[in-house]
Amino acid sequence: MKEKILEMENYAQENNVPIVEKKTIAFLMKYIKEHNVKNILEIGSAIGYSAILMASSKEDVMVTTIERDETRYMECLKNVKKCEMDKKINVVFQDALDVNLSEEIQYDLIFIDAAKAQNIKFFEKYKYFLKDTGTIITDNLKFHGYVGKSKNIESKNLKSLVTKIEDYITYLQENPEFETKFYDIGDGISVSVRKNEK
Secondary structure: OOHHHHHHHHHHHHHHOOOOOOHHHHHHHHHHHHOOOOOOEEEEEOOOOHHHHHHHHHOEEEEEEEEEHHHHHHHHHHHHOOOOOOOOOEEEEOOOOOOOOOOOEEEEEEEEEEOHHHHHHHHHHHHEEEEEEEEEEEEOOOOOOOOOOOHHHHOOHHHHHHHHHHHHHHHHHHHOOOEEEEEOOOEEEEEEOOOOOO
């Protein structure tokens, strides 16, 4: 398994595919164990790196992961099979905003690691598939150190993207349904849990 993970890391580096940082995946795997997470939904598979590691963190973990890029989807399928995880990981080839999941399935953990500009839409859509005691974790909230400095960015596209990430952070901070903690781990993550209604 270690060799296969290393192969994926090398592939990602050579082909400029963004995969989750090592500190972030270590945090996720520890979180899965400590909170007895069994059912995970991942938005943004890339090449299957994080899905495979999350699925390997405990025997009873099942992962559904969604990817819209065909090349990455095919690579993800290949890696899942290579790591003998096809019974634990279900890979869906579609845009996450268009996917219709069964409403009967509720997830312990939803991991958002896809198009950063769509984070609010992803959160709004998928919070209904989260168990009452579940968690939504979002990656890349520092976005390589640009977040919080959008006023100084000259590139219009980058500025627009960073502004959307900043808007998402505000959205989480002000969300009446969820309590969010922010961690300076990897490229910055947020951990959102439902507020207990008293």
